[in-house]
Amino acid sequence: MWKDEIILNKLEVSHGNIILDLHVPPTALLGSGGEQFAIEALKHTFFQFGEVSSIELLVDGEHKESLMGHIDLERPMIRNEDREH
Known part of the structure; x- marks a missing residue:
């Protein structure tokens, strides 16, 4: 789903809060369904860890x-x- 062109610029974790900074060039854009799936995948990936309380994208x-x-x-x-566990 994630194209090789999408780059992780920076990842910060502090007191259960994650700041995820991405570079998404125009050639890596997905349609609305793909974008929704990508966001949900990020949430499910990070929120599987009990110590993570928020994600700032x-x-x-x-x-x-x-x-x-x-x-x-x-x-x-x-x-x-209710949804993440």
Whole structure:
């Protein structure tokens, strides 16, 4: 799903909060379904660890409304105890 062109610029973890900064070039953009699946995959991956309480997703160091232009990003994404376990 993730194209080789998507680059992890930076990953910070502090007190259960993750800041994930990605570079997503135009050639790596997915449609709305793919973008939603990518965001959900990130959430399920990180929230499987009980110590992770939030994820802040940045694109090239900036807060964007959307990762790839289709799905609004939560700021930050917060663990939903009912859904994540």
